[in-house]
Amino acid sequence: MASLINVFLIVVLLTVLVPLGVLVMISLLPPGEWSIPPKSPTLDNFVYVFKEFRFYRNMLNTFLFIGLAILISLVLALPTAYAIARLQIKYYVWVFTVVLVILVKSLPPGSLLVPVYELLWKLRLTNTVLGVALSYQVYTLPFVIWILTSFLLDLPREVETAARIDGAGRFARLRHIIFPLSIPGIISAVILGFLNLWNEYMYSSVIVSSRNLQTAAVVLGQLVTSEYVYDWGILASANIISVLPAIFFVSFVQKNISKAITGGIKG
Amino acid sequence: MSSKSFVEIIDIHKSYGKLVVLEGVNFDVRKGEFIVILGPSGEGKTTLLNIIAGVIRPDKGKVIIDGQVVDDSSNIYIPPERRDVGYVFQNYALYPHMTAFDNIAFPLKMKKLPRDEIEQRVEKIAKLLKIDHVLHHKPSQLSGGQQQRVAVARAIVKEPKLLLMDEPFSNIDPALRASVRLELRLLLKSLGITSIMATHDQEEAMTLADRLLILRRGKPIQIGSPMEVYEKPSDKFVAEFVGGMNILELKSEYSSLLREYRVEGEDVSVKFMGFRPESVIISNEGLEAEVLDAEYKGDKWTIIAQIRSGEIIRFYNKDPVNTKSTVYIKPTKIYLFSSEGKTVKILTINK
Amino acid sequence: MSFLTKIRRKTPNEFFLIPGLIGLGIFVFAICYSIYMSFYRYKLGFMQPNYVGLTNYSMLLHDPVFTTAVKNTLFFVAIASTSELLYGIFLAVLLYWSNKRYLFIPFLIVPMILPAVNLVVIWRFLFHPDYGFVNQILTSIGLSAINPLNNPKWAMPTIILMDIWQMTPFVMIIVLAGLSTVPPEVLTAARIDGARKFQLTLKILLPMTKNVILAVFLLRLIDAFRIFAKVYLLTRGGPGVATETIELQIYNRALRGLEIGLGSTMSVIFILISLVVIIPYTIMVLKNWRR
Numbered sequence: 001m002a003s004l005i006n007v008f009l010i011v012v013l014l015t016v017l018v019p020l021g022v023l024v025m026i027s028l029l030p031p032g033e034w035s036i037p038p039k040s041p042t043l044d045n046f047v048y049v050f051k052e053f054r055f056y057r058n059m060l061n062t063f064l065f066i067g068l069a070i071l072i073s074l075v076l077a078l079p080t081a082y083a084i085a086r087l088q089i090k091y092y093v094w095v096f097t098v099v100l101v102i103l104v105k106s107l108p109p110g111s112l113l114v115p116v117y118e119l120l121w122k123l124r125l126t127n128t129v130l131g132v133a134l135s136y137q138v139y140t141l142p143f144v145i146w147i148l149t150s151f152l153l154d155l156p157r158e159v160e161t162a163a164r165i166d167g168a169g170r171f172a173r174l175r176h177i178i179f180p181l182s183i184p185g186i187i188s189a190v191i192l193g194f195l196n197l198w199n200e201y202m203y204s205s206v207i208v209s210s211r212n213l214q215t216a217a218v219v220l221g222q223l224v225t226s227e228y229v230y231d232w233g234i235l236a237s238a239n240i241i242s243v244l245p246a247i248f249f250v251s252f253v254q255k256n257i258s259k260a261i262t263g264g265i266k267g
Numbered sequence: 268m269s270s271k272s273f274v275e276i277i278d279i280h281k282s283y284g285k286l287v288v289l290e291g292v293n294f295d296v297r298k299g300e301f302i303v304i305l306g307p308s309g310e311g312k313t314t315l316l317n318i319i320a321g322v323i324r325p326d327k328g329k330v331i332i333d334g335q336v337v338d339d340s341s342n343i344y345i346p347p348e349r350r351d352v353g354y355v356f357q358n359y360a361l362y363p364h365m366t367a368f369d370n371i372a373f374p375l376k377m378k379k380l381p382r383d384e385i386e387q388r389v390e391k392i393a394k395l396l397k398i399d400h401v402l403h404h405k406p407s408q409l410s411g412g413q414q415q416r417v418a419v420a421r422a423i424v425k426e427p428k429l430l431l432m433d434e435p436f437s438n439i440d441p442a443l444r445a446s447v448r449l450e451l452r453l454l455l456k457s458l459g460i461t462s463i464m465a466t467h468d469q470e471e472a473m474t475l476a477d478r479l480l481i482l483r484r485g486k487p488i489q490i491g492s493p494m495e496v497y498e499k500p501s502d503k504f505v506a507e508f509v510g511g512m513n514i515l516e517l518k519s520e521y522s523s524l525l526r527e528y529r530v531e532g533e534d535v536s537v538k539f540m541g542f543r544p545e546s547v548i549i550s551n552e553g554l555e556a557e558v559l560d561a562e563y564k565g566d567k568w569t570i571i572a573q574i575r576s577g578e579i580i581r582f583y584n585k586d587p588v589n590t591k592s593t594v595y596i597k598p599t600k601i602y603l604f605s606s607e608g609k610t611v612k613i614l615t616i617n618k
Numbered sequence: 619m620s621f622l623t624k625i626r627r628k629t630p631n632e633f634f635l636i637p638g639l640i641g642l643g644i645f646v647f648a649i650c651y652s653i654y655m656s657f658y659r660y661k662l663g664f665m666q667p668n669y670v671g672l673t674n675y676s677m678l679l680h681d682p683v684f685t686t687a688v689k690n691t692l693f694f695v696a697i698a699s700t701s702e703l704l705y706g707i708f709l710a711v712l713l714y715w716s717n718k719r720y721l722f723i724p725f726l727i728v729p730m731i732l733p734a735v736n737l738v739v740i741w742r743f744l745f746h747p748d749y750g751f752v753n754q755i756l757t758s759i760g761l762s763a764i765n766p767l768n769n770p771k772w773a774m775p776t777i778i779l780m781d782i783w784q785m786t787p788f789v790m791i792i793v794l795a796g797l798s799t800v801p802p803e804v805l806t807a808a809r810i811d812g813a814r815k816f817q818l819t820l821k822i823l824l825p826m827t828k829n830v831i832l833a834v835f836l837l838r839l840i841d842a843f844r845i846f847a848k849v850y851l852l853t854r855g856g857p858g859v860a861t862e863t864i865e866l867q868i869y870n871r872a873l874r875g876l877e878i879g880l881g882s883t884m885s886v887i888f889i890l891i892s893l894v895v896i897i898p899y900t901i902m903v904l905k906n907w908r909r
Contacts, residue, residue, distance in 0.1 A: 005716045012709060013725055019740045019783070020728065022751050026743055035749075073641075080638025084907070087631040095904065097635050100642045102903050106896040107649075108843040110865035111888040114872050114881040115648035115655070118662060141641045153907060158360035161322050164347040165354040166421065167377035170634070171626055176373070180364045199733040201847035202865070206873050220735040221851050224742065232743060239736045246731045251724075 026236035045237035055216065055238050059245070062215040064129060065204070066197045069136035070190055073144040077189075081148035082178050086160065087170065101149075105142035109202060112138050117206055127210050135203045139196060144189045151185030152178065191249055198246055216242045273298040273461055274319070274429055279328035281314055281485075288314045289325070289485040296429075296461055301452065304465045305472040305509070306482035312465035313357075315482070316431045319463065320354050321347035333428050348377075353422030353460075355432040359414050361406040367393075367417045368402040374425040392420045395454060411438050412447065419451065423460060430455070432464040436471060448475060469509050473497070481505050503539055503608035512541040512602065513580040538606035542598030544569070547582035553597035556580065561587045572596075649889065655882035662876040674883035684884070687855075687862040688891070690774060694845060694863065698781045699838040705782060706789025707831065711819050713790070714797045723791070730787040734847035741780050741852060742767070770860035773853055777861060780848060785841070789834050796830030797823055833902065839895040843888075864888045 028041035049055045083089060084097060116135055117126070125131030155178075163177045204215040220242060223235050272295035281289040288311045296302050304312050317323045319330055321337060321344070330338045332352070337345040353374075362370050368389055375385045393399040396416040406414055415435060422430055435451075436444050452475050455462055466472050472479055473493045481489045481496065481504075489501040500506035503514055517540050556572035559579070567583045572594065574580060580596075588594060603612040656674055660667040678684045709726070713719040729737075744751045747765040757763055766772035800823055808822050824831070846865040849855065855862040855870075864884060872881020 005712050006718055009709075009712055009716055009718075009722050012712075013722060015783070016726055016729060019744060022744060023736065023740050026739075035754075076637040076641045079634040079636075083631060083634035087634060089631050089635070093632055093635070097639060098904055098907060099900055100639070100646065102900040103896060104642050104645045106840045106892070106899060107645075108865065108888060108892055110844070110846055110868050111652075111885040111892070112645055112648050113868055114878055114885055115651045116645075117873060118651075118878055119644075119648065121662065137641055138645060141638070145638050149907065156360070158356050158358065159362060161347070162354065162356060162360040162362070162421075163373070164322065165320060165350075165352060166374035167348050167351075167425070168373075169348050169626060170631070172377060174634075176376075177362065195731050199735075199847065201734065201850065202869060206869070217733055217735050217847070220733075220739075221847070224735060224738050225851055225854065235739055236743075239733075239739050243732060243736055246733070247728075250727075250731050 023236055023239065026232050027240050029233040029236075031231055031233060042233075045231075045233040046241065048234055049238045049241060053234070053238065055219070055241060057212065058214055058216040058219045059242060061213055062198065062217070063245075065132045065136065065215060066194055068129060068133035069140050069197065070144070070193045072133060073137060073140040073193070074186060074189070076141060077144040077148055078179065078182070078186075079174065081145050081152055082174055084145070084149045085152035085155075086157075086178070101142045101145050104138070105146055109138050113202060113206060116203070120207060126207050127213060129213070132204065132207050132213075132215075135207050136197060136200070138203070139200070140193050143193060143196070147189040147192065148182060148185050151182060151188075155181055194249060195246055198242075271297050273300075273333060274463070275329070275331040276315075276319065277329040277331070279315065279318060279325045279330070281311075281318065281323070281325050287485055289318070292328070292482070292485070292487050294480050294487060294490055296463060298461055299456075299459045300461055301455060301475060301477045302463045302480060303472040303476035303478075304463065304480045304482055305469060305476075306465075306467065307508075308467045311482055311485040312467075313433055316354070316433050316463065316465055319429070320352050320431055321345060321350050351425070351428045353425065353427035353430040355415075355418045355422045355430070355435045357434040357437060359406075359418035359438075361414060361417060361421070363406055366403050366405055367398065367409065367413075370406065370417055371402075371420045371424050374421060378425065388424055389420075392424045396420050411440065412443060415439060415447070423455075423458065426458075426460075428461065430460050430462040432462065434466055435464065436466075436468075444471070445474075451475075473509070479509075481508070499613065500602070500610060502610055503541065503604045506541055506602060506604075506610070510543060511581070512543050513582070514539055514541040514604075515574070515576070515578055515580070517603075518576060537603045537611055539604040539608070541602040541604065542600060544580075544582040546598050546600045547584075547596050548599060549584060549588075549594050550597045551595055553595045556594055556596055558588045558590050558592050558594060560590060563587070570594075652882040652885045652889075655879055656886045658879045658882075660877075660879040662878050664876065667879065670879070674880055675887075678880070678883055678887065683859050683862060684864075684867055686859045687864050687867045688887070690859075690861060691843065691863045691865075692891070694774065694778060694781075695839060695842040698778045698785075698845075699835065699842045701778070701782050702786045702789050702838055703831070703835050706786045706834075707793050707824070709786065709790040710793035710797060711823070713794050714823070715815055715819075719794075723794075727787045727791060729784045730791075732784065735851060737780055737784055737848065738851040741776070745776065767853060768857050770857050773857060773860045777845070777849060777852060780852070781842070781845065785838065789838060792834045793827060793831060796827040800826045836895060836899040836902065840892070840899060843892050843895075864891075 025037050025041075027045055028043070029035075029038045030040055030042045030044065033039065080097070084094065084101075089097075116138065120126050120131045120135060123131075125134065159181070160173055160177055163173050168176060199217060200215070201217050201221055205218045205221065208214055208218070220235070220238060223238070274296040276292055276294050279289050279292040280287075292311075292315060294302070304315060306312055314323065318325050318338070319332075321330075324338060324344060325340045327340050329336060329340065332350065335345070336343050337350055362373065365373070371389045371392065372385050375388060380388075389402070390399060393402055396419060398413055398416045398420065401409055401413055406417065409417065415438065419435070422432075436448060439447055448471060464475065476493055478490060478492055479496050480487055483504055489496055489505050491499075496505060497510050500509060500512070506512040507514060517538060554574055556574045558570055558572045560571045562569040562571070564583070567585055568587045570582050570584050570588050572580055572582070582596060597616070599616050601614045601616075602610060603614070605611050655667070657669060657671060658667040659665075659670045659674070713722060713726075716722065745753075745765070745767050747753065747763065747768065753763040764772075766776045804822060804826070805818060808818055813821065844865070845863060846869065849861050849863055849866060850869070853861045855866045864887070868881050868884045868888070871877055872884060
């Protein structure tokens with residue numbers, strides 16, 4: 001019975017690995033060739049993507065936007081999540097806040113695109129790093145509040161009570177107790193936020209139009225949607241390079257990833 | 268309300284929905300006194316400590332610490348962070364991300380004391396509690412006993428007006444408990460710290476307390492020194508809970524026994540009688556009992572026997588008694604309880 | 619007592635909510651603004667807002683492209699999330715009973731972390747009509763080549779297949795975590811009573827995980843509304859309007875066409891539709907978070 005299950009799982013594994021293997025093999029194709037597996041594999045595509053195409057600039061842009069967006073979210077989210085999870089708040093205020101967090105978290109980002117774009121346009125923030133990071137708040141702010149609240153709700157209450165007894169007020173508790181103890185929750189918020197936004201296409205492509213601020217996803221998107229793709233090898237190798245940070249992130253915290261994902265599900 | 272009382276707990280009520288946790292708790296604590304709240308698990312002890320600490324608020328009643336009303340269950344409420352109490356939690360609740368040193372230093376840091384004074388005081392208290400060699404360890408690297416000492420050190424380092432402890436020994440290895448207990452009592456007495464501790468362990472309560480408060484189903488049923496509580500239990504529950512009294516329902520067959528104590532006429536309200544295991548002597552008349560078992564206790568034996576009415580009793584004897592043999596026993600002191608369980612009379616036999 | 623300490627003590631607990639509420643408030647303002655603008659005709663940078671009443675709504679409801687986009691979106695959300703739920707539960711159960719699950723899990727979750735662009739590259743290459751991997755295999759075993767991405771009937775199912783390939787691991791990993799929290803004593807007790815793996819799964823494991831399954835289903839439903847990147851990059855809504863979605867309509871007509879009024883109307887309709895899954899999810903979170 002157990003071996004039958006494993007055989008079945010190996011089949012499932014193949015359905016995952018074959019498409020991934022195909023992507024790797026495409027990246028090794030020399031120009032003009034498209035046989036799988038490649039007859040004369042080459043690493044030239046990777047060299048081209050890095051040297052000529054200067055794809056790393058777009059990746060750095062992505063890092064910068066996401067980093068700033070998550071930083072803004074964390075600063076806004078920590079006190080809010082703390083209050084939702086721990087402080088005595090008037091019940092209707094609490095319900096109002098939670099409904100707001102879940103509503104904004106769950107609304108399709110597309111439904112907010114028009115007003116957000118118009119607002120940033122009027123503030124002359126389109127085509128700026130800050131503008132992109134602010135538009136990303138649609139994704140990151142409610143998400144980070146959600147993750148941190150779930151995390152704080154699971155934190156044992158007695159430690160905070162002990163801090164109260166020791167004379168720590170709300171501000172001191174947030175700084176000396178809640179913040180350091182939330183670091184695992186903050187890490188999972190950062191990782192999941194990164195994985196989520198690395199993917200982002202809609203806001204990144206609308207808020208930014210200048211070439212040197214474009215994100216990796218947008219550049220790749222333009223390559224893949226052009227009617228005729230000549231250089232599949234370059235496209236695939238650029239894709240592989242773009243996914244390396246994500247793979248790195250995940251393998252770095254492989255054990256915690258399912259915990260991070262499931263950590264948020266309870267709420 | 269004596270002028271000497273340092274902490275006053277006045278008519279505290281607390282319920283969660285329909286569940287009544289505390290119902291009219293009243294007591295006071297003198298400066299430097301060690302009060303132990305004794306009662307079965309889950310009958311309001313922790314809630315009472317939390318109310319005194321200010322972590323939860325009572326529905327009704329008043330808490331006064333050092334002459335200041337800290338909670339009057341309406342407008343006045345001083346939060347725990349400004350009550351100047353220490354609290355040792357059952358599971359210690361140490362800060363997992365801080366070293367033992369930082370844990371102990373935290374209350375002083377919150378008082379914004381200068382760095383060198385903090386260091387001095389932490390080191391002094393750590394030496395007293397013999398944890399000065401583990402100050403740089405995180406709580407997870409400490410043994411259970413060391414964690415408990417860190418928790419105690421953290422609670423008393425700021426020299427609080429009042430120290431609260433919730434079952435502080437329950438996570439300590441039973442073999443070490445007695446010595447840890449003694450050390451703690453001596454330390455608190457030498458520092459003159461006023462303390463209230465909650466426990467369900469009557470032996471622990473008897474050895475530590477200056478005075479005991481017996482709590483049952485949220486009601487205080489007796490307050491007094493361990494000796495008073497032991498000698499003059501206010502009711503059947505206290506008699507059984509503290510020192511384990513044998514309780515028998517009164518039947519006519521005991522009348523001959525009672526006659527020896529010169530009980531004139533039968534008091535209708537008396538429903539139970541009780542005697543302590545150590546007040547029993549084996550003689551050739553009295554209660555007839557069949558011995559079921561004998562347990563060796565070092566200096567004596569505990570005899571477990573069944574009397575004719577079928578009830579099981581325990582008593583001590585210097586020598587073992589053969590099982591299945593029949594003995595006649597005579598208590599030297601008998602307690603009589605009313606049908607509600609209140610102590611009505613305490614009778615001593617004249618030898 | 620310093621002045622600052624006095625202020626700190628006086629601040630109500632609700633004060634701590636303010637940073638988040640300000641941020642979220644901007645988006646609530648954005649929603650309100652959309653509702654307001656949905657009654658206007660407004661082309662950004664070209665003309666001033668012009669009140670037109672319900673014209674935008676009636677126009678969209680009679681617009682065949684937009685109504686197709688709504689239908690396509692609902693079709694995608696329903697089919698993709700249901701399939702992912704069932705397949706994900708199935709895989710989670712297989713992993714639960716597998717003694718080698720720690721070998722499989724790291725590989726099985728890779729699709730979940732891939733950006734949509736990567737998926738699209740893979741999928742476009744796999745199904746490329748001339749030299750795609752699928753057609754290479756099909757022709758080599760004597761079958762005729764297919765071109766599903768250019769076929770109005772098969773384009774949407776292909777996108778759904780791609781989404782299943784990517785998002786099933788999400789369901790799988792969460793359901794597996796849920797299954798793992800079932801206390802082993804319960805299973806041992808049932809085993810002693812003679813239950814086999816199949817019965818254990820159906821009668822004990824899955825019923826005890828039903829809250830987690832419900833939660834993950836709601837999350838998938840909500841997330842399935844966000845398929846913009848996949849559709850946009852794979853088919854751009856084509857062939858024809860076969861894979862047109864509401865998000866694509868907002869993106870192309872409102873943003874590329876700068877039609878703020880019409881785009882706002884679409885956003886309002888989109889929000890109303892998505893509330894059907896958001897409301898039960900919100901109720902669930904309110905219940906779980908209540909202290």
